[in-house]
Each structure stands twice: as structure tokens, then as C-alpha cells.
Amino acid sequence: MxxxxxxxxxxxxxxxxxxxxxxxxxxxxxxxxxxxxxxxxxxxxxxxxxxxxxxxxxxxxxxxxxxxxxxxxxxxxxxxxxxxxxxxxxxxxxxxxxxxxxxxxxxxxxxxxxxxxxxxxxxxxxxxAKIEEKLPEQKFKVKNNEFIYINADDCFVPVWNKNNKREMQKIRSISYNTGKKQIGKNRNKLLYKIYTFMGDYKYSNKEYYLQANPTVDFTWNGLKKYFEFETAKLVVSGDGAKWIYNLAKYLGAYYVFDKYHAFYFLWTAYKPDKRKNKVNPENLKNFLIAWKYFCKGQYDELIAFLIETNINKDTLKTFVNNKEGIINQPASWNIGCSAESDIQHLVKSQTKGAKIYAYPTLLNK
Structure with missing residues (x-):
């Protein structure tokens, strides 16, 4: 047979x-x-x-x-x-x-x-493996007063260092796009999206100021490498971390506080579903009111309500320090933030099936 x-x-x-x-x-x-x-x-x-x-x-x-x-x-x-x-x-x-x-x-x-x-x-x-960066054949042209969106985020991934010891390595993600296009009923596609990562990243207190900021240099070099523009408008969005706000300030960009993280912070603080399959009506009501203020960009009303409902100090501080990012929520040019999905799809997903890699391997992946 x-x-x-x-x-x-x-x-x-x-x-x-x-x-x-x-x-x-x-x-x-x-x-x-x-x-x-x-x-x-x-x-x-x-x-x-x-x-x-x-x-x-x-x-x-x-x-x-x-x-x-x-x-x-x-x-x-x-x-x-x-x-x-x-x-x-x-x-x-x-x-x-x-x-x-x-x-x-x-x-x-x-x-x-x-x-x-x-x-x-x-x-x-x-x-x-020797990995070479593949650049676009031509830079993406952005007309005057059009937008370039910059999404920024951090994550920590366990790696084996040079001494074969386990350590947490910070990977900083900076991605760019020029807007979104609807390609389905409930589906959008980001245009001319470019992903970049800061490898061998070392944290420095100087990043909280406007001098000697490696993240700003890296981001600006990426803009000049991939895009051709003169007076394009820049939008920086992220999870509310101070370094992201400073990045926007240094670049002279609009700043947006990511809705995903705002939702997470408010939901965690109010705990509408503290018990399994049981919703606390009062907590849910407070969450929905705070969320409505956030989405409408009503910063003063939101902060007053958070204080009134005795929200925890860390959550309150996060929202107090992101005034511009909240006010810009209802802006017509605000298309949201993809920083968290960038981290999930392009960094954390690379460790699928393995608890830890050597750092050069992770960087290559």
C-alpha cells in the first residue's frame, strides 16, 4: 500500500x-x-x-x-x-x-x-543574528498643519544578563502614525505606522527635565528618519507617566492621556465589581460620572468629583498631573492611543512560550 x-x-x-x-x-x-x-x-x-x-x-x-x-x-x-x-x-x-x-x-x-x-x-x-533595520524606500510626506501621532510606553521584561543572572530590562516603545482610516464597520487602520524601540535603555533622573533627554533625541531622530515635514502638528499620547508629558512639552506637541489607562485607574479605584458577579451600584454610579467627566475633557469637574468621593491619593495625583491630557480628550484630532497594544503585540508577545530569554535574543526578536 x-x-x-x-x-x-x-x-x-x-x-x-x-x-x-x-x-x-x-x-x-x-x-x-x-x-x-x-x-x-x-x-x-x-x-x-x-x-x-x-x-x-x-x-x-x-x-x-x-x-x-x-x-x-x-x-x-x-x-x-x-x-x-x-x-x-x-x-x-x-x-x-x-x-x-x-x-x-x-x-x-x-x-x-x-x-x-x-x-x-x-x-x-x-x-x-545580525539584524538590519529596513527603512522605507521614501520618507512619508506630511503636509503643513497635518498631524503626526506619537505613542509612547514602557514595559519590563525578564532577561538573562551578561553574568547569566535574571534581571528586569526596560523596553521603551515609541511608535508613529499619521492618523486612522476606517476599513470596516468597527475597525480602523493606522496610516503609515512605524514602530521603534529603545534597546539597552537605562533610566536617568535627568529625563524628568528638559536637558540631556535621550528619549526626546530618539523620538526626534525617528521623526526625521521616517517622515518628511516642515510644520506638521505633533500629538504625544501615553499612560500619564511624567516622562511622556515631558516628551510632549519638549517637542511642542499636544498631549493626550490614554483612555485605556484612565479607565483602568478609575475602575480599580472605585471597584464597581469588588465581588464576583456582584456590582456595587453606588461605586458603579461614581465610576460612570467620573468617566463621563474624563471623556468630555471636564478637568475641573473631574478633579472636584474625585476629591468629593474620597478617591485614593495615588489615583487623584495621576489625574491632577494630567490636566492637558484630559482637556484634549474631546478634541477632533484625538484618535486615541495605541501604545499599550504596541507593547502587548510587539514586545510581550515575543516571549510567548518562554519565561526568559538572553537579552540579545530578546532584542533581536
Whole structure:
């Protein structure tokens, strides 16, 4: 009875055999046509490498270069096989291509099952991968008085440091877009969205002032790198942290307090559903009143109501310190904030299936 699995195994073995024959034929061709006065055969030995469909063992010659006074591996060079490397470059690139695609190491092993590549090998390839930034072919043009939206947020991710000790690494996310477009009944798409991250980020108290602010420099450099503009209007939005407000102030931008975090702070403070499946009517009423004031940008009314309802000091301080971000809520140009989803989708989701990565691996992902 026909078995596709057996048929596939036979075809793979045939392909490996053809590859080995091609390598050995080229080695023989070079042996016959080489400069015999310059290249002397030093030895002939087997080499086993891991290719995309399994292990291949072939026999090739090693030469002594009489002029350069060194050994030459011409067959390895011809077939792009690195010195002492067990895995060929093409397979390394194939494995590295899964960086940032939210794949478990086990997923990659299943996809490349005939290579028998180990999790340790995948980890090393991820850690040592050289990632290049892919820039747009042209900068996005923004007309005068049009908007560029900047979403900013922080998160902490556990990593292994250089001393193989666990530490929390801060990743700062700065994303840009030029507005939104409706693509469905309840679905919008951000236009010309660009994600950037500050790696190797180190916190400094100076960030709370307008001097020597690395976040401002990073954000401004990103604007100039990806967008072509002269007098565009800038909007900075985030979770209410002081550094985000300072970023907006330094850039001369409008500032917006993220609705997601405002909702979370108010809901947590009033606790309308303190018990399972049971709503506290009074707390729910207070929450809805505070939320209405926030959405309408009624800062004075909101602060007065928070004080009147004896909200906790930390929550009150957060709203008191975000006056501009609250007042700008009903503005026609306010399209909301995507900073939290940026962090969730592009940073935290990369650690799917693993509790902790080495920092270079996380940064590459």
C-alpha cells in the first residue's frame, strides 16, 4: 500500500544524494583544473553539514596554498559552507527568519524536522543574528498643519544578563502614525505606522527635565528618519507617566492621556465589581460620572468629583498631573492611543512560550 511518508523520506534521501554527488563532482573538477604549481593537496577528508532537508556527508580535498602559505577549502567556499560550521548559511538564515514571528523553538523544530536542529542551536542563532533595520524606500510626506501621532510606553521584561543572572530590562516603545482610516464597520487602520524601540535603555533622573533627554533625541531622530515635514502638528499620547508629558512639552506637541489607562485607574479605584458577579451600584454610579467627566475633557469637574468621593491619593495625583491630557480628550484630532497594544503585540508577545530569554535574543526578536 502506498505511503506518502515513506515516499517523502525516499525523495529527501535522493535529494541529499544528488547534492553530495554535485559537491564531489565539483571537487574533482577543481582538482583536475587547479594551478598545480600553487595548490598542493594537503589531505582528503569527509565533512558533514546540516542542510534544509537533513544531514549530508561528502568527501572533499583541502589544499595548501604555496604563495599565501595557508590552507584553502575551495569546495566549502564554492558551496557557501562556513569554516567549522555544522549548519550551512542558508539554514541559519531560514531559522533566523522566524525571529519576531512569535514561534516557539518547538514550532521551528517541527517546521524543519528533517534538519534535527536542537533548541540550543536555535537559541544561539537567535542570539548571534545580525539584524538590519529596513527603512522605507521614501520618507512619508506630511503636509503643513497635518498631524503626526506619537505613542509612547514602557514595559519590563525578564532577561538573562551578561553574568547569566535574571534581571528586569526596560523596553521603551515609541511608535508613529499619521492618523486612522476606517476599513470596516468597527475597525480602523493606522496610516503609515512605524514602530521603534529603545534597546539597552537605562533610566536617568535627568529625563524628568528638559536637558540631556535621550528619549526626546530618539523620538526626534525617528521623526526625521521616517517622515518628511516642515510644520506638521505633533500629538504625544501615553499612560500619564511624567516622562511622556515631558516628551510632549519638549517637542511642542499636544498631549493626550490614554483612555485605556484612565479607565483602568478609575475602575480599580472605585471597584464597581469588588465581588464576583456582584456590582456595587453606588461605586458603579461614581465610576460612570467620573468617566463621563474624563471623556468630555471636564478637568475641573473631574478633579472636584474625585476629591468629593474620597478617591485614593495615588489615583487623584495621576489625574491632577494630567490636566492637558484630559482637556484634549474631546478634541477632533484625538484618535486615541495605541501604545499599550504596541507593547502587548510587539514586545510581550515575543516571549510567548518562554519565561526568559538572553537579552540579545530578546532584542533581536
Amino acid at each position: 502506498f505511503s506518502f511518508k515513506e515516499f517523502q523520506a525516499i525523495e529527501i534521501n535522493n535529494s541529499i544524494t544528488k547534492f553530495v554527488k554535485k559537491v564531489e563532482n565539483w571537487d574533482e573538477y577543481f582538482f583536475q583544473t587547479r594551478d598545480k604549481d600553487r595548490y598542493k593537496v594537503a589531505k582528503k577528508c569527509n565533512r558533514t553539514i546540516n542542510i534544509e532537508i537533513g544531514f549530508a556527508t561528502f568527501n572533499r580535498r583541502v589544499y595548501w596554498d604555496k604563495i599565501e602559505k595557508r590552507y584553502r577549502y575551495f569546495t566549502d567556499e564554492e558551496f557557501n559552507i562556513e569554516k567549522r560550521a555544522r549548519i550551512i548559511k542558508d539554514l541559519k538564515q531560514e531559522i533566523a527568519s522566524y525571529l519576531g514571528r512569535k514561534k516557539h523553538y518547538q514550532d521551528i523544530q517541527d517546521i524543519l524536522k528533517y534538519t534535527y536542529v536542537s533548541k540550543v542551536t536555535i537559541s544561539k542563532i537567535y542570539k548571534n
